[in-house]
Amino acid sequence: MILKDIFFKKFVITAEIGPPKSWQVESLIQQYKKYLTEKIDAINVTDNQASVMKFGSLGMSILLKQNGFEPIYQITCRDRNRIALQSDILNAAFFGIQNLLLLTGDHPIVGDHKNAKPVFDLDSVSLIYTVKNLMQGYDLAGNKLSGEPPKFCIGAAVAPETEYLDSQIFKMEKKINAGAEFFQTQLVFNPEKFIKFINIVRKNFGKIPIMAGITILKSVNMAKFMNENIPGINIPESIIKQLELDKEKTKSGQKGLEIAANIIKDIKPYCEGIHIMPLGWINKIPQLLSLAEL
Amino acid sequence: MFVLKVKKQEEIFELINNKKTFVFICEGCNEIFLYREEITKFLDSLSKENIIDTKIVDYICNPEYIKNYFEIFKKTIDLSDIILIFSCGVGVQTANKISNLPVYTGCDTLHIPGYKGVETVADENYDCILCGNCYLNYTANICPLTSCPKELLNGPCGGAKNGKCEIDNKKDCSWEKIFEKLKKYNNFEKIKNEILTRKF
Ligand code: SF4
Ligand code: SF4
Numbered sequence: 001m002i003l004k005d006i007f008f009k010k011f012v013i014t015a016e017i018g019p020p021k022s023w024q025v026e027s028l029i030q031q032y033k034k035y036l037t038e039k040i041d042a043i044n045v046t047d048n049q050a051s052v053m054k055f056g057s058l059g060m061s062i063l064l065k066q067n068g069f070e071p072i073y074q075i076t077c078r079d080r081n082r083i084a085l086q087s088d089i090l091n092a093a094f095f096g097i098q099n100l101l102l103l104t105g106d107h108p109i110v111g112d113h114k115n116a117k118p119v120f121d122l123d124s125v126s127l128i129y130t131v132k133n134l135m136q137g138y139d140l141a142g143n144k145l146s147g148e149p150p151k152f153c154i155g156a157a158v159a160p161e162t163e164y165l166d167s168q169i170f171k172m173e174k175k176i177n178a179g180a181e182f183f184q185t186q187l188v189f190n191p192e193k194f195i196k197f198i199n200i201v202r203k204n205f206g207k208i209p210i211m212a213g214i215t216i217l218k219s220v221n222m223a224k225f226m227n228e229n230i231p232g233i234n235i236p237e238s239i240i241k242q243l244e245l246d247k248e249k250t251k252s253g254q255k256g257l258e259i260a261a262n263i264i265k266d267i268k269p270y271c272e273g274i275h276i277m278p279l280g281w282i283n284k285i286p287q288l289l290s291l292a293e294l
Numbered sequence: 295m296f297v298l299k300v301k302k303q304e305e306i307f308e309l310i311n312n313k314k315t316f317v318f319i320c321e322g323c324n325e326i327f328l329y330r331e332e333i334t335k336f337l338d339s340l341s342k343e344n345i346i347d348t349k350i351v352d353y354i355c356n357p358e359y360i361k362n363y364f365e366i367f368k369k370t371i372d373l374s375d376i377i378l379i380f381s382c383g384v385g386v387q388t389a390n391k392i393s394n395l396p397v398y399t400g401c402d403t404l405h406i407p408g409y410k411g412v413e414t415v416a417d418e419n420y421d422c423i424l425c426g427n428c429y430l431n432y433t434a435n436i437c438p439l440t441s442c443p444k445e446l447l448n449g450p451c452g453g454a455k456n457g458k459c460e461i462d463n464k465k466d467c468s469w470e471k472i473f474e475k476l477k478k479y480n481n482f483e484k485i486k487n488e489i490l491t492r493k494f
Contacts, residue, residue, distance in 0.1 A: 107461045110460075120444045120446070126491045140491070159452045164473075167452075170473065170482070171448070174448055177489075231454065
Protein backbone atom coordinates (compact mmCIF):
# COMPACT_ATOMS: atom_id res chain seq x y z
CA MET A 1 0.00 0.00 0.00
CA ILE A 2 1.30 3.39 -0.91
CA LEU A 3 0.30 6.05 1.60
CA LYS A 4 -0.81 8.60 -0.98
CA ASP A 5 -3.69 6.28 -1.86
CA ILE A 6 -5.24 6.49 1.59
CA PHE A 7 -4.67 10.10 2.69
CA PHE A 8 -7.94 12.05 2.75
CA LYS A 9 -9.86 8.77 2.55
CA LYS A 10 -9.16 7.81 6.15
CA PHE A 11 -7.41 9.15 9.24
CA VAL A 12 -3.98 7.57 8.78
CA ILE A 13 -2.19 6.03 11.77
CA THR A 14 1.50 5.16 11.77
CA ALA A 15 3.79 4.00 14.55
CA GLU A 16 7.54 4.09 14.84
CA ILE A 17 9.85 1.26 15.80
CA GLY A 18 13.60 1.35 16.36
CA PRO A 19 15.52 -1.82 15.43
CA PRO A 20 17.74 -3.27 18.19
CA LYS A 21 21.53 -3.50 18.42
CA SER A 22 21.49 -7.08 17.20
CA TRP A 23 21.11 -9.12 14.07
CA GLN A 24 18.51 -11.37 15.66
CA VAL A 25 15.43 -9.35 14.90
CA GLU A 26 12.96 -12.01 13.87
CA SER A 27 11.49 -12.46 17.34
CA LEU A 28 10.38 -8.82 17.30
CA ILE A 29 7.91 -9.61 14.55
CA GLN A 30 5.69 -11.49 17.04
CA GLN A 31 5.62 -8.41 19.23
CA TYR A 32 4.72 -6.18 16.29
CA LYS A 33 2.01 -8.61 15.27
CA LYS A 34 0.51 -8.38 18.73
CA TYR A 35 0.52 -4.60 19.12
CA LEU A 36 0.85 -3.00 15.71
CA THR A 37 -1.64 -4.77 13.52
CA GLU A 38 -5.03 -3.39 14.29
CA LYS A 39 -5.66 0.14 13.05
CA ILE A 40 -2.01 0.82 12.25
CA ASP A 41 -1.61 1.65 8.56
CA ALA A 42 2.16 1.69 8.38
CA ILE A 43 5.25 1.33 10.54
CA ASN A 44 8.19 3.73 10.44
CA VAL A 45 11.58 2.10 10.80
CA THR A 46 14.23 4.42 12.18
CA ASP A 47 17.69 4.64 10.58
CA ASN A 48 20.28 4.28 13.36
CA GLN A 49 18.26 6.77 15.36
CA ALA A 50 20.13 9.36 17.39
CA SER A 51 23.31 8.14 15.63
CA VAL A 52 23.35 4.94 17.68
CA MET A 53 24.40 1.93 15.59
CA LYS A 54 21.56 -0.58 15.21
CA PHE A 55 20.11 -3.10 12.80
CA GLY A 56 19.52 -1.22 9.56
CA SER A 57 16.26 0.35 8.49
CA LEU A 58 16.33 -1.21 5.02
CA GLY A 59 16.67 -4.77 6.32
CA MET A 60 13.99 -4.20 8.94
CA SER A 61 11.65 -2.62 6.39
CA ILE A 62 12.07 -5.65 4.12
CA LEU A 63 11.39 -8.01 7.01
CA LEU A 64 8.24 -6.07 7.91
CA LYS A 65 7.05 -6.12 4.31
CA GLN A 66 7.61 -9.87 4.14
CA ASN A 67 5.48 -10.27 7.25
CA GLY A 68 2.54 -8.36 5.91
CA PHE A 69 3.21 -4.95 7.45
CA GLU A 70 3.51 -1.73 5.49
CA PRO A 71 6.89 -0.18 6.29
CA ILE A 72 7.89 3.46 6.03
CA TYR A 73 11.58 3.18 5.35
CA GLN A 74 13.43 6.03 7.08
CA ILE A 75 16.64 7.23 5.47
CA THR A 76 19.07 9.80 6.81
CA CYS A 77 21.98 11.53 5.07
CA ARG A 78 24.35 10.97 7.98
CA ASP A 79 26.06 7.75 6.90
CA ARG A 80 25.89 7.46 3.14
CA ASN A 81 26.78 9.55 0.17
CA ARG A 82 24.48 10.08 -2.80
CA ILE A 83 25.64 6.91 -4.55
CA ALA A 84 24.92 4.64 -1.59
CA LEU A 85 21.61 6.39 -0.84
CA GLN A 86 20.25 5.99 -4.35
CA SER A 87 21.46 2.42 -4.55
CA ASP A 88 19.73 1.53 -1.25
CA ILE A 89 16.54 3.17 -2.48
CA LEU A 90 16.57 1.03 -5.63
CA ASN A 91 16.98 -2.02 -3.38
CA ALA A 92 13.96 -0.90 -1.39
CA ALA A 93 11.89 -0.60 -4.56
CA PHE A 94 12.73 -4.17 -5.50
CA PHE A 95 11.53 -5.44 -2.13
CA GLY A 96 8.22 -3.65 -2.51
CA ILE A 97 8.88 -0.78 -0.12
CA GLN A 98 6.83 2.18 -1.28
CA ASN A 99 6.83 4.67 1.56
CA LEU A 100 9.87 6.66 2.57
CA LEU A 101 10.66 9.22 5.23
CA LEU A 102 13.66 11.26 4.18
CA LEU A 103 15.67 13.07 6.83
CA THR A 104 18.95 14.91 7.26
CA GLY A 105 19.70 12.90 10.40
CA ASP A 106 21.49 13.58 13.66
CA HIS A 107 25.19 14.34 13.85
CA PRO A 108 27.33 11.32 14.88
CA ILE A 109 28.51 13.27 17.90
CA VAL A 110 25.18 12.72 19.68
CA GLY A 111 25.37 8.94 19.28
CA ASP A 112 27.54 6.01 20.33
CA HIS A 113 30.23 6.32 17.64
CA LYS A 114 31.26 9.89 18.26
CA ASN A 115 34.34 9.70 16.04
CA ALA A 116 32.41 8.57 12.98
CA LYS A 117 32.64 10.63 9.81
CA PRO A 118 29.54 12.77 9.39
CA VAL A 119 28.71 12.28 5.71
CA PHE A 120 25.90 14.74 4.93
CA ASP A 121 26.74 14.64 1.24
CA LEU A 122 23.05 15.41 0.69
CA ASP A 123 20.54 16.89 3.11
CA SER A 124 16.82 16.21 3.55
CA VAL A 125 15.87 18.61 0.74
CA SER A 126 18.34 17.31 -1.83
CA LEU A 127 17.56 13.70 -0.86
CA ILE A 128 13.85 14.33 -1.48
CA TYR A 129 14.76 15.84 -4.83
CA THR A 130 16.93 12.81 -5.60
CA VAL A 131 14.08 10.38 -4.95
CA LYS A 132 11.77 12.53 -7.05
CA ASN A 133 14.27 12.20 -9.90
CA LEU A 134 14.45 8.43 -9.45
CA MET A 135 10.65 8.34 -9.64
CA GLN A 136 10.92 10.12 -12.97
CA GLY A 137 13.45 7.59 -14.23
CA TYR A 138 16.70 9.48 -13.63
CA ASP A 139 19.41 9.41 -11.03
CA LEU A 140 20.75 12.55 -9.40
CA ALA A 141 23.47 12.89 -12.02
CA GLY A 142 20.83 12.82 -14.77
CA ASN A 143 21.55 9.31 -16.03
CA LYS A 144 18.56 7.34 -17.19
CA LEU A 145 17.47 4.31 -15.18
CA SER A 146 16.78 1.25 -17.22
CA GLY A 147 13.33 -0.26 -17.00
CA GLU A 148 10.41 1.33 -15.20
CA PRO A 149 11.04 4.07 -12.65
CA PRO A 150 10.33 3.09 -9.03
CA LYS A 151 7.16 4.28 -7.32
CA PHE A 152 7.34 5.85 -3.89
CA CYS A 153 5.44 8.12 -1.57
CA ILE A 154 7.90 10.67 -0.20
CA GLY A 155 7.56 11.67 3.43
CA ALA A 156 9.42 14.44 5.22
CA ALA A 157 9.66 15.84 8.73
CA VAL A 158 8.69 19.19 10.21
CA ALA A 159 8.67 20.63 13.74
CA PRO A 160 5.39 22.53 14.29
CA GLU A 161 6.10 23.72 17.84
CA THR A 162 9.61 25.00 17.29
CA GLU A 163 10.66 28.45 18.42
CA TYR A 164 11.74 29.03 14.81
CA LEU A 165 8.50 28.55 12.94
CA ASP A 166 9.48 30.88 10.08
CA SER A 167 12.55 28.92 9.12
CA GLN A 168 10.61 25.64 9.49
CA ILE A 169 7.99 26.86 7.06
CA PHE A 170 10.75 28.02 4.71
CA LYS A 171 12.35 24.60 4.78
CA MET A 172 8.97 22.91 4.46
CA GLU A 173 8.38 24.85 1.28
CA LYS A 174 11.73 23.71 -0.07
CA LYS A 175 10.83 20.12 0.77
CA ILE A 176 7.46 20.41 -0.95
CA ASN A 177 9.06 21.97 -4.03
CA ALA A 178 11.63 19.18 -4.04
CA GLY A 179 8.91 16.51 -4.00
CA ALA A 180 7.68 15.82 -0.44
CA GLU A 181 4.18 14.32 -0.50
CA PHE A 182 3.38 14.10 3.20
CA PHE A 183 4.80 15.26 6.53
CA GLN A 184 5.22 13.57 9.87
CA THR A 185 5.74 16.10 12.62
CA GLN A 186 7.88 16.33 15.71
CA LEU A 187 5.93 15.54 18.89
CA VAL A 188 2.88 17.69 19.50
CA PHE A 189 2.06 18.79 23.04
CA ASN A 190 0.28 22.10 22.44
CA PRO A 191 -2.81 21.65 20.28
CA GLU A 192 -3.23 25.42 19.98
CA LYS A 193 0.26 25.88 18.58
CA PHE A 194 -0.25 22.93 16.29
CA ILE A 195 -3.48 24.33 14.90
CA LYS A 196 -1.79 27.68 14.32
CA PHE A 197 0.91 25.83 12.39
CA ILE A 198 -1.72 23.95 10.36
CA ASN A 199 -3.39 27.23 9.43
CA ILE A 200 -0.11 28.57 8.08
CA VAL A 201 0.45 25.33 6.15
CA ARG A 202 -3.02 25.45 4.59
CA LYS A 203 -2.62 29.07 3.63
CA ASN A 204 0.77 28.51 2.03
CA PHE A 205 0.68 24.98 0.71
CA GLY A 206 -2.95 23.90 0.56
CA LYS A 207 -3.81 20.25 1.04
CA ILE A 208 -0.58 18.51 1.93
CA PRO A 209 -1.10 15.59 4.34
CA ILE A 210 0.20 16.27 7.85
CA MET A 211 0.56 13.54 10.45
CA ALA A 212 0.96 14.79 14.02
CA GLY A 213 3.69 13.24 16.17
CA ILE A 214 2.35 11.70 19.39
CA THR A 215 4.10 10.04 22.33
CA ILE A 216 3.10 8.64 25.72
CA LEU A 217 4.94 10.52 28.46
CA LYS A 218 6.41 8.16 31.05
CA SER A 219 7.45 10.50 33.84
CA VAL A 220 7.97 14.07 34.94
CA ASN A 221 11.69 13.63 34.45
CA MET A 222 11.21 12.44 30.91
CA ALA A 223 9.10 15.50 30.15
CA LYS A 224 11.68 17.84 31.66
CA PHE A 225 14.52 16.07 29.89
CA MET A 226 12.77 16.39 26.55
CA ASN A 227 12.08 20.07 27.11
CA GLU A 228 15.72 20.73 27.80
CA ASN A 229 17.36 18.47 25.29
CA ILE A 230 15.18 17.75 22.33
CA PRO A 231 14.84 20.51 19.77
CA GLY A 232 11.39 21.59 18.72
CA ILE A 233 9.72 20.08 21.77
CA ASN A 234 7.76 22.18 24.14
CA ILE A 235 5.85 20.32 26.88
CA PRO A 236 3.74 22.89 28.74
CA GLU A 237 3.69 23.29 32.52
CA SER A 238 0.05 22.14 32.61
CA ILE A 239 1.02 18.70 31.29
CA ILE A 240 3.96 18.42 33.68
CA LYS A 241 1.58 19.28 36.55
CA GLN A 242 -0.79 16.50 35.49
CA LEU A 243 2.11 14.04 35.53
CA GLU A 244 3.13 15.21 39.00
CA LEU A 245 -0.34 14.87 40.45
CA ASP A 246 -0.63 11.09 40.67
CA LYS A 247 2.78 9.42 40.64
CA GLU A 248 1.31 5.90 40.48
CA LYS A 249 -0.92 6.68 37.54
CA THR A 250 2.01 8.27 35.74
CA LYS A 251 4.29 5.31 36.40
CA SER A 252 1.77 2.81 35.12
CA GLY A 253 1.38 4.87 31.97
CA GLN A 254 -2.27 5.65 32.55
CA LYS A 255 -1.69 9.39 32.85
CA GLY A 256 0.56 9.53 29.81
CA LEU A 257 -2.08 7.68 27.82
CA GLU A 258 -4.81 10.09 28.88
CA ILE A 259 -2.69 13.11 27.99
CA ALA A 260 -1.84 11.68 24.58
CA ALA A 261 -5.44 10.66 23.86
CA ASN A 262 -6.65 14.17 24.69
CA ILE A 263 -4.07 15.72 22.37
CA ILE A 264 -5.17 13.38 19.58
CA LYS A 265 -8.82 14.32 20.08
CA ASP A 266 -7.99 18.03 20.00
CA ILE A 267 -5.97 17.94 16.80
CA LYS A 268 -7.74 15.22 14.85
CA PRO A 269 -10.06 17.56 12.93
CA TYR A 270 -7.07 19.56 11.68
CA CYS A 271 -4.72 16.91 10.29
CA GLU A 272 -4.68 13.83 8.11
CA GLY A 273 -3.30 11.40 10.64
CA ILE A 274 -1.10 10.73 13.63
CA HIS A 275 2.36 9.27 13.92
CA ILE A 276 2.96 7.50 17.23
CA MET A 277 6.49 7.43 18.63
CA PRO A 278 6.04 5.04 21.57
CA LEU A 279 9.66 5.18 22.81
CA GLY A 280 9.61 1.58 24.04
CA TRP A 281 5.95 1.42 25.01
CA ILE A 282 4.60 -0.24 21.89
CA ASN A 283 2.42 -2.50 24.05
CA LYS A 284 0.43 0.58 25.06
CA ILE A 285 -0.48 1.57 21.52
CA PRO A 286 -3.76 -0.41 21.32
CA GLN A 287 -4.88 1.22 24.59
CA LEU A 288 -3.95 4.67 23.32
CA LEU A 289 -5.96 4.21 20.16
CA SER A 290 -9.06 3.06 21.97
CA LEU A 291 -8.76 5.89 24.53
CA ALA A 292 -8.53 8.35 21.64
CA GLU A 293 -11.57 6.70 20.07
CA LEU A 294 -9.79 5.83 16.88
CA MET B 295 45.25 32.31 11.11
CA PHE B 296 46.32 28.78 11.77
CA VAL B 297 45.04 27.14 14.91
CA LEU B 298 47.30 24.46 16.27
CA LYS B 299 46.83 22.40 19.38
CA VAL B 300 49.70 20.80 21.26
CA LYS B 301 49.20 17.06 21.54
CA LYS B 302 48.73 15.42 24.93
CA GLN B 303 51.99 15.25 26.89
CA GLU B 304 51.78 11.47 27.32
CA GLU B 305 51.44 11.09 23.61
CA ILE B 306 54.60 13.10 22.93
CA PHE B 307 56.45 11.27 25.72
CA GLU B 308 55.60 8.06 23.99
CA LEU B 309 56.90 9.37 20.67
CA ILE B 310 60.18 10.52 22.21
CA ASN B 311 60.54 7.37 24.26
CA ASN B 312 63.92 8.41 25.67
CA LYS B 313 65.36 9.07 22.24
CA LYS B 314 67.62 12.02 21.65
CA THR B 315 65.38 14.67 20.25
CA PHE B 316 65.92 17.73 18.09
CA VAL B 317 63.00 20.16 18.37
CA PHE B 318 61.77 22.63 15.77
CA ILE B 319 59.18 25.21 16.74
CA CYS B 320 57.93 26.99 13.66
CA GLU B 321 56.72 30.55 14.04
CA GLY B 322 56.70 31.49 10.38
CA CYS B 323 53.17 32.65 10.16
CA ASN B 324 52.99 35.56 12.52
CA GLU B 325 49.25 35.10 12.86
CA ILE B 326 49.74 31.56 14.04
CA PHE B 327 47.83 30.42 17.09
CA LEU B 328 50.36 28.19 18.75
CA TYR B 329 50.52 27.42 22.44
CA ARG B 330 54.12 28.57 22.95
CA GLU B 331 53.90 28.49 26.74
CA GLU B 332 52.52 25.01 26.74
CA ILE B 333 55.35 23.83 24.51
CA THR B 334 58.05 25.50 26.60
CA LYS B 335 56.61 24.07 29.79
CA PHE B 336 56.47 20.64 28.29
CA LEU B 337 60.02 20.78 26.97
CA ASP B 338 61.25 22.01 30.35
CA SER B 339 59.67 18.97 31.96
CA LEU B 340 61.80 16.65 29.86
CA SER B 341 65.25 15.61 30.95
CA LYS B 342 68.11 17.62 29.49
CA GLU B 343 69.68 14.49 28.03
CA ASN B 344 66.61 13.90 25.93
CA ILE B 345 66.47 17.26 24.25
CA ILE B 346 69.59 17.79 22.21
CA ASP B 347 68.58 21.16 20.83
CA THR B 348 65.52 23.39 20.37
CA LYS B 349 65.28 25.87 17.52
CA ILE B 350 62.59 28.42 16.86
CA VAL B 351 62.45 28.98 13.13
CA ASP B 352 60.34 30.47 10.33
CA TYR B 353 58.42 28.80 7.54
CA ILE B 354 59.53 25.22 7.66
CA CYS B 355 56.81 24.69 5.09
CA ASN B 356 59.21 26.30 2.61
CA PRO B 357 61.44 23.56 1.14
CA GLU B 358 64.41 25.92 0.72
CA TYR B 359 64.22 27.19 4.29
CA ILE B 360 63.96 23.77 5.87
CA LYS B 361 66.89 22.54 3.79
CA ASN B 362 68.94 25.43 5.13
CA TYR B 363 67.91 24.70 8.70
CA PHE B 364 69.06 21.12 8.37
CA GLU B 365 72.45 22.39 7.17
CA ILE B 366 72.82 25.15 9.74
CA PHE B 367 71.88 22.88 12.66
CA LYS B 368 73.68 19.83 11.25
CA LYS B 369 75.92 19.49 14.28
CA THR B 370 73.16 18.92 16.80
CA ILE B 371 70.83 17.17 14.38
CA ASP B 372 73.55 14.61 13.78
CA LEU B 373 73.62 13.93 17.53
CA SER B 374 69.86 13.28 17.56
CA ASP B 375 67.68 10.25 16.96
CA ILE B 376 64.46 11.99 16.02
CA ILE B 377 63.08 15.37 15.00
CA LEU B 378 60.05 16.67 16.91
CA ILE B 379 58.20 19.51 15.22
CA PHE B 380 55.68 21.96 16.57
CA SER B 381 54.11 23.38 13.45
CA CYS B 382 51.15 22.89 11.16
CA GLY B 383 50.76 19.69 9.17
CA VAL B 384 52.23 21.26 6.04
CA GLY B 385 55.47 22.15 7.85
CA VAL B 386 55.81 18.63 9.23
CA GLN B 387 55.26 17.04 5.83
CA THR B 388 57.81 19.36 4.22
CA ALA B 389 60.44 18.65 6.86
CA ASN B 390 59.74 14.96 6.62
CA LYS B 391 60.57 15.00 2.94
CA ILE B 392 64.17 16.05 3.47
CA SER B 393 64.98 14.63 6.89
CA ASN B 394 67.03 11.46 7.27
CA LEU B 395 65.78 11.10 10.83
CA PRO B 396 62.26 10.09 11.84
CA VAL B 397 60.04 13.16 12.14
CA TYR B 398 57.21 13.50 14.63
CA THR B 399 54.67 16.22 15.09
CA GLY B 400 53.79 17.64 18.49
CA CYS B 401 50.69 19.45 17.24
CA ASP B 402 47.26 18.87 15.82
CA THR B 403 46.34 21.30 13.08
CA LEU B 404 42.79 22.21 13.94
CA HIS B 405 42.06 24.58 11.14
CA ILE B 406 43.19 27.43 9.05
CA PRO B 407 40.28 29.82 9.37
CA GLY B 408 40.28 32.62 6.89
CA TYR B 409 43.87 31.89 5.97
CA LYS B 410 44.91 34.21 3.21
CA GLY B 411 48.64 33.70 3.15
CA VAL B 412 51.30 34.97 5.46
CA GLU B 413 50.78 38.66 4.78
CA THR B 414 47.23 38.90 6.08
CA VAL B 415 45.92 38.71 9.58
CA ALA B 416 42.49 37.32 8.88
CA ASP B 417 39.42 37.27 11.10
CA GLU B 418 39.47 34.01 12.97
CA ASN B 419 35.68 33.83 13.01
CA TYR B 420 35.47 33.20 9.32
CA ASP B 421 36.66 30.12 7.66
CA CYS B 422 36.78 28.81 4.13
CA ILE B 423 37.57 25.27 3.14
CA LEU B 424 38.06 26.33 -0.44
CA CYS B 425 35.11 24.23 -1.59
CA GLY B 426 35.41 25.53 -5.09
CA ASN B 427 31.72 26.36 -5.42
CA CYS B 428 31.02 29.26 -3.11
CA TYR B 429 27.49 29.38 -1.67
CA LEU B 430 27.80 32.75 0.04
CA ASN B 431 25.50 34.40 -2.45
CA TYR B 432 22.74 32.09 -1.31
CA THR B 433 23.44 32.19 2.38
CA ALA B 434 23.72 35.87 3.23
CA ASN B 435 27.52 35.65 3.23
CA ILE B 436 27.67 33.19 6.08
CA CYS B 437 29.51 30.08 4.92
CA PRO B 438 27.27 27.05 5.51
CA LEU B 439 30.12 24.59 5.10
CA THR B 440 32.42 25.91 7.77
CA SER B 441 29.88 27.24 10.26
CA CYS B 442 27.23 24.47 10.26
CA PRO B 443 28.48 21.11 11.58
CA LYS B 444 26.17 19.28 9.17
CA GLU B 445 27.30 21.46 6.26
CA LEU B 446 23.67 22.00 5.29
CA LEU B 447 22.96 23.89 2.10
CA ASN B 448 19.18 24.03 2.00
CA GLY B 449 18.11 25.38 5.35
CA PRO B 450 18.43 24.70 9.06
CA CYS B 451 18.20 21.18 10.51
CA GLY B 452 15.63 22.47 12.97
CA GLY B 453 17.76 21.43 15.89
CA ALA B 454 18.69 24.87 17.21
CA LYS B 455 17.68 25.71 20.77
CA ASN B 456 17.82 29.28 22.10
CA GLY B 457 19.68 30.23 18.96
CA LYS B 458 22.46 27.74 19.63
CA CYS B 459 23.56 24.84 17.44
CA GLU B 460 22.35 21.38 18.44
CA ILE B 461 25.86 20.02 18.10
CA ASP B 462 27.62 22.72 20.06
CA ASN B 463 25.62 24.93 22.40
CA LYS B 464 28.47 27.40 22.68
CA LYS B 465 28.06 28.42 19.08
CA ASP B 466 25.18 30.13 17.32
CA CYS B 467 23.16 28.14 14.81
CA SER B 468 24.55 29.51 11.59
CA TRP B 469 21.38 28.71 9.68
CA GLU B 470 19.20 30.71 12.06
CA LYS B 471 21.65 33.57 11.53
CA ILE B 472 21.49 33.09 7.77
CA PHE B 473 17.72 33.05 7.98
CA GLU B 474 17.62 36.28 10.00
CA LYS B 475 19.90 38.01 7.51
CA LEU B 476 17.88 36.79 4.54
CA LYS B 477 14.75 38.00 6.28
CA LYS B 478 16.28 41.37 6.98
CA TYR B 479 17.11 41.90 3.33
CA ASN B 480 14.09 39.92 2.11
CA ASN B 481 16.41 37.98 -0.07
CA PHE B 482 14.92 34.50 -0.16
CA GLU B 483 14.36 34.04 -3.87
CA LYS B 484 17.67 32.54 -4.80
CA ILE B 485 17.82 29.96 -2.02
CA LYS B 486 14.14 29.13 -2.16
CA ASN B 487 14.09 28.26 -5.81
CA GLU B 488 17.23 26.23 -6.06
CA ILE B 489 18.09 22.88 -4.52
CA LEU B 490 21.76 23.03 -3.72
CA THR B 491 24.12 20.07 -3.65
CA ARG B 492 27.86 19.93 -3.03
CA LYS B 493 30.24 19.52 -5.94
CA PHE B 494 33.10 17.48 -4.59
S1 SF4 C 1 30.91 28.32 0.48
FE1 SF4 C 1 32.29 28.52 2.22
S2 SF4 C 1 33.92 27.01 1.83
FE2 SF4 C 1 32.87 27.32 -0.13
S3 SF4 C 1 34.10 28.93 -1.16
FE3 SF4 C 1 32.38 29.95 -0.08
S4 SF4 C 1 33.23 30.54 1.92
FE4 SF4 C 1 34.64 28.98 1.04
S1 SF4 D 1 21.59 23.68 14.63
FE1 SF4 D 1 22.04 25.07 12.92
S2 SF4 D 1 24.29 25.18 12.76
FE2 SF4 D 1 23.78 23.40 14.04
S3 SF4 D 1 23.72 21.64 12.61
FE3 SF4 D 1 21.61 22.43 12.75
S4 SF4 D 1 21.42 23.94 11.09
FE4 SF4 D 1 23.62 23.52 11.35
